Amino acid sequence: MNILIIGGAGYIGAHVAREFMDAGHKVTAYDNLSSGLEQNIFDGEDFIEGDTMDFIGLIDVMRRGFDAIVYLAAFKSAGESMLRPEKYAVNNIGGAIHVLNAAAESGIKYFIFSSSAAVYGDPQYLPIDEKHPLNPSNFYGFTKLEVERLLEWYDKLKGLRYAALRYFNAAGYDLNQRVTGLERNPANLLPIIMETACGTRKEVIVFGGDYDTPDGSGVRDYIHVTDLARGHTAALEALAKTGTSLVVNLGGGNGISVLEMISAAKRITGRDIPYRITDRRPGDPAKLTASSEKARGLLGWKALYSGLDTLISSSWKVYSK
Ligand code: WQD
Numbered sequence: 001m002n003i004l005i006i007g008g009a010g011y012i013g014a015h016v017a018r019e020f021m022d023a024g025h026k027v028t029a030y031d032n033l034s035s036g037l038e039q040n041i042f043d044g045e046d047f048i049e050g051d052t053m054d055f056i057g058l059i060d061v062m063r064r065g066f067d068a069i070v071y072l073a074a075f076k077s078a079g080e081s082m083l084r085p086e087k088y089a090v091n092n093i094g095g096a097i098h099v100l101n102a103a104a105e106s107g108i109k110y111f112i113f114s115s116s117a118a119v120y121g122d123p124q125y126l127p128i129d130e131k132h133p134l135n136p137s138n139f140y141g142f143t144k145l146e147v148e149r150l151l152e153w154y155d156k157l158k159g160l161r162y163a164a165l166r167y168f169n170a171a172g173y174d175l176n177q178r179v180t181g182l183e184r185n186p187a188n189l190l191p192i193i194m195e196t197a198c199g200t201r202k203e204v205i206v207f208g209g210d211y212d213t214p215d216g217s218g219v220r221d222y223i224h225v226t227d228l229a230r231g232h233t234a235a236l237e238a239l240a241k242t243g244t245s246l247v248v249n250l251g252g253g254n255g256i257s258v259l260e261m262i263s264a265a266k267r268i269t270g271r272d273i274p275y276r277i278t279d280r281r282p283g284d285p286a287k288l289t290a291s292s293e294k295a296r297g298l299l300g301w302k303a304l305y306s307g308l309d310t311l312i313s314s315s316w317k318v319y320s321k
Contacts, residue, residue, distance in 0.1 A: 251290025
């Protein structure tokens with residue numbers, strides 16, 4: 001199929017593009033390069049520089065004829081979203097409205113949306129499944145949930161069949177180092193650990209060491225970005241086969257703590273990784289782990305590469321170059 005990946009030059013977008021190309025699809029990346037990198041565009045992949053705020057531009061591109069849209073372009077820092085909600089409202093919700101309206105106008109059949117575990121808010125039980133209450137505790141999670149609600153209506157009223165994929169913590173790099181772009185000013189844990197291992201960052205600040213977890217540091221469900229990408233190709237296959245929209249979690253299936261990540265990184269990189277434990281980050285839950293049973297059932301998908309050592313070694317192969 002002919003796939004348009006909006007946000008296709010980003011860290012996740014590049015891995016999603018790679019997976020669709022490996023599965024034989026024709027891929028075009030649409031990206032404003034605000035955080036995406038042109039070096040992430042592959043040979044054989046078309047690239048169009050553009051912004052989701054440019055409705056006419058989106059229509060013009062989509063009229064070229066695509067079978068499916070993968071919509072990833074959004075700001076993703078939960079912390080920043082609480083300080084600058086207006087920026088997140090315009091880009092994550094306003095941008096989504098333009099993309100959805102252009103898709104509906106252009107008769108696009110399938111729509112894959114990168115949603116987030118942040119739609120759940122504070123966990124009431126673990127592992128979190130898709131029946132968990134939807135009560136975002138940060139504005140970023142609110143924007144993702146709002147887009148999911150728009151998708152429900154566009155399915156009903158415009159026949160747009162969608163897959164909303166609720167990502168847990170994406171990490172790692174392509175196992176064959178085919179994606180080499182490093183995120184600029186990362187906020188997520190593993191890139192920060194990698195920069196510290198490289199010596200381009202002085203230390204890792206550990207946000208809280210007094211959580212009710214085995215070593216006191218925060219536990220998250222890390223999913224290898226290639227497993228995440230495989231969830232996208234599996235979701236499109238399911239949409240094409242059943243014509244029924246779906247919402248699933250995509251998680252790696254194992255809870256890893258901050259301190260476990262740091263000590264494993266020391267072991268694998270052979271580098272010292274200084275860290276300092278400070279206060280908790282407001283809004284952080286102690287532990288977040290996903291049930292991906294629904295994705296296994298609906299998509300026949302399960303994580304293959306999300307083990308701790310693979311997450312770190314695949315990242316280190318890129319960062320150490
Ligand atoms: C992971 C763990 C931190 C940085 C966010 C979004 C979520 C999703 C993934 C897009 C936590 C700790 C981190 C640091 C630290 N984004 N940490 N020092 O907050 O789980 O999720 O990114 O979909 O929606 O909310 O990811 O990587 O920021 O944090 O101690 O310098 O690492 O406290 O326990 P998070 P993260």
